[in-house]
Amino acid sequence: MPDRPPAQTTPLYQALVLDHQRAPRCHGPVAGHTHAAESVNALCGDRVRIELCLADDCVGAIGFTGEACAITTATASMLCELAIGRTVSELADLERRFHEVIAGDVAEDAVLGSLNALRELARYPSRRLCAELPWNALHAALTHPTESARS
């Protein structure tokens, strides 16, 4: 069985990740949101709720709330920043690219911007679920229009 590689060029908890954890961007509820959903990590009980305004298939205002670990919080913060102005199909493409990076299939992907800071998750398969949680919440939100928006 191969040992986990000992040398780490950039640690998982690098400055950028810790910065987004300490001062998350797009943090808080979104007044007048059209879509919202919450996802829960069954392993630890962490929860992320994403609220957003979708107009002409394009994400406008977006925000997240919830209780979560540093990896989840930083991912949610970076993801919400990146999502502003994107279409639903662009977000699906970004999600696919993000999975490739955290699985270690590609070293990094310029399109993902700050989310590349999570690339070290390739060494921590058990923590990938933490970074996937905000994506799951976004995914669910996009298919869950809020009651007021439907009418």
Next chain:
Amino acid sequence: MSTLLRAAEPFDSARYRADFPLLARQIHGKPLIYFDSANTAQKPAAVIEAVDDFYRQHNANVARAVHTLGEEATAGYEAARDRLARRLNAGSRDEVVLTSGTTQAINLVAYSHALPRLAPGDEILVTQMEHHANIVPWQLVAARSGARVVPAPITEAGELILERFAALLTPRVKLAGVTHVSNVTGTINPVREIARLCRERGVPLLIDGSQAGPHLAIDVQAIGCDFYAVTGHKMFGPTGTGALWARREHLAAMPPFFGGGEMIRSVSFDGSVFADPPHKFEAGTPNIAGFVGLAAAIEYVDRIGIERIAAYEQELLEHASAALRAVPGLRLFGTAAHKAPVLSFLVEGAHAHDLATLLDHEGIAVRSGHHCAHPLMKFYGVPATLRASLAFYNTHEEIERFVAALIKVRRLLA
């Protein structure tokens, strides 16, 4: 050397530590501190070599071949039963059923003993501190029979409230299942007192001994329970090994759980005649090499002496409890008067998984999560905790390094 003389010797953990090859590993360039023994214990060279030797020198199937290797394999496998019988102080080796672990042992009792006796409205009494392995099997048989699983409450310190347990032992209760030692809080339950209460009301009692095996001297006859389950991998043996001890009359009355080879006397299409207990419950080819390893593990621990191990571990527990209490913002879950060296905690403002990953970078292995005890997590109102669980191969110096590392990584997240 007499036990008295040995008891007077200081516990030489460095000497025993050297018996565990894995403990010499470096993790992220730092010496490993393994504080996850409640999850699974590390194995001494004696166990690793016994398994290796079995496959190199003695491999054959058990209880069916008359050739020399078959006799050797059977003797090695049955030696585990003898070792376990002595370790548990069973009245007879025939009361020890070899299983894949505690989970299989409890499921055997659930399906073979409990299910045929359960009727709608009946209850199975457990406690709020049980591992899922001592909850879910009962729920499964309860769902089939119309019975229900009732939890007995605990205190904030993590101790079973005995009066409440006694009050819940109504005539509806057909079986009680209680852990000997909590895998989350380390609480050592007063199992003799619990067994007395159950006997007075004629309720069969199963004790989940998963976490007691590595830490305590176990005497099933003195406890006075009906069933006692242990798992080998927490007792420094291989994974996939364990045992159910049960009173002879229970085993005799229980139908087989699995059918197959090894558990029969004769088979015809008109019907089959089963072997006597315990073989009646051991269908198919077992984990022979694993049990050879488990026998070696029990022999290894017996040479050191479980009482000496328990005394040393109490020193470690006191040290670790005091050191953790000095960490700012740390909340300890489980402060029972009688505890095994298991410490669950959270640090204010830091997530359990973040701390566990950062501690791993310091070479320290601790568990984070719900520890397969959702109801207990709910009781404490937290989704997850960190857990440091120690064994006799751990040292006071490791505790100091662990607490220093915890303070260091906590600062990173602040």
